[in-house]
Amino acid sequence: MLTLFAIGAAAYSAIEILWRGFTHWTMAIVGGLGLCGIYYINEKSATQSQPRRCFFCSMLITALEFTAGIILNIMLHMGIWDYSRLRFNLFGQICLLYSFLWFLLSFPALKICDYIKNNFF
DSSP states (O other), rough: OOHHHHEEEEHHHEEEEEEOOOOOOOOHHHHHHHHHHHHHHHHOOOOOTTHHHHHHHHHHHHHHHHHIIIIIIIIIIOOOOOOTTTTTTTTTTTTTHHHHHHHHHHHHHHHHHHHHHHHOO
């Protein structure tokens, strides 16, 4: 799990840097937890269709971002991100657009999990 966490932390941070031009160290934690969760979803729902698994993965990442946003941005006033200008947002912490993008990114994430499982575990 530590390997999955490290890969997820690095990948999530890299995606943020490519998308926004910067990241915050706390997002590495979200990414690490996210990939561990995606691996779990992939294992426990192997008989489900890939789009269905991607939906579950997207919901997991969205839930992690919402939880992190509530703690970091609202409770601790860190101001790491604010989606309040985007349509269909919830408290400015998550939005439908990014949930959809996480759905799309879940396809390669599931492939990465399969590769890790087949070649390292």
